[in-house]
Amino acid sequence: MALLVGALAGCGSQPPLEPDAPAAAGTTTGGPGTVVALPGTLAGDFVNELLPTLNGEVGLAMVAVGGDRITPFGNWSTGPAWSTIKVPLTLAALRENSGYTGSANSAITNSDNSAADMLWQSLGTPDVAAQAVEAVLREGGDAVTKVPSTRTRAEYSPFGQANWSLSDQLRFASKLPCLPQADSVTGLMGKISYGQRWGLGTLDGAEFKGGWGPDINGKYLVRQFGLIPAPGGQVAIAIAAQPSSGSFDEGTVMLTKVATLISEHLDELRGGSCNGSH
Template sequence: MIRKRAWASAVACAAVTLAGCSAAPESPLQVVDTPSATPAPGADADLLEAAIERIEAATDTQIGLALFDGSTILSRGTIASLPAWSTIKIPISFAALRHCDYNEAYLEDLITAAIEISDNDATNQLWACLQDAGGAQELVRKEIGSRVDIAWGRTPWPFASQARYAWELSQRDDVNDNVIIGHMRNIAKEQSWGLGRVGIPFKGGWGDIDTDGSYQSRQMGFGRIGGVTYGIAIGAVSEAGSMTDTTDALDAIAEVLASFNN
């Protein structure tokens, strides 16, 4: 359960599109079909910084956030990078569509499972086919871009780089009917915390660290904040090892981002 935050209460029901509000308001973070014709204020860096400090204190977590609007990175919080966890399943899936020789129906089944329910066995199958197609790590690196070299597993993916990648997804000509982005709009309910509560395409990842007992959760997605299209990357770490604290933190960040549209 999210701890009480007076500064977010006004947007709670509007932000939570998957939490059973009786009315179904328009999603406060909106996917755009085309870039905005005129500049808009976007997210307020100072307000974000103050909100993150409050959320960190309330949830006993460390938080990282990066927003990219196509030209500028806005980064806030006390951490700048985490292991990719299951967020890497998005570029793996895009690479698989380009390079895997599985039959179309089987490939679609694997991608659906990898993204919508974050199935690791399905992702292993995608990774294996990419290995056969020329080397999975290299093909996924090309999908992400030269900003980061990443593999299936716990390889770090900085929030700033991930926000750039998410923004690039928002600019695709087929953003409204791309099969992978469609799966990002249909994540399983039990995994739809954080950005999943505000009705935008996203993918999450999570896991614990054996060496220090901490727990990590992170997400990437894209949507409009204050009229500006952003790629979004957020994450939280609980040194006490609480997944609930990390997802509470990401819920709260998503509500703050949504509040810029009110």
């Protein structure tokens, strides 16, 4: 998606939100394939004020729960899911066998890899497990993302290397609360361990999951997605950062700066619910 940024001549107020419009006010269509971010809004401040100060690639996308108009901003768009894929994995495993609540708790709240591997194995053969996780993604509106059944990098789980774009992840997040038994996972997403409460974890009432890992050159991608409360329901958010330095710590700082900006514009957000109301 091309991104056109700038003031709109004669704009004295923000455009009204349509029922399935982006959760953050301050965007409007500037023509086919373009989005205009209005100055002084969350979208405008992210693109014009914050993004130029960040040393690396960053992406942000938001939409009300129940909505489907995905509007990503920034210069990062897709990459490995890393531990964010533990959300659909955990939901698939708990549906299959509710006895794995302990592993589910560890996989989500502590991002425990051994617990996630146990959940993966509980689903059957690698091919069957991959299909089960993909089925949850499809149910959540992500019609694109493929979950590998074999390791593409020997030292990492197959599911963590699924290529999950910001837009597809947000699309899934916007439907997640509406899926059967999803509360068994979103409840855990509200109890993330203290050491992982950067980025979205700094926002009150956030239910989220982070994921991080190095590329083949050792440079880290750090990403999160989740839900925050807003008037009318909840807002789904997906953010990601890949610092030029490759530093994990810098990536978490970048995501916290994005979350801080969101916190400064909470009055613009409009949530949604599973029945589509706003």
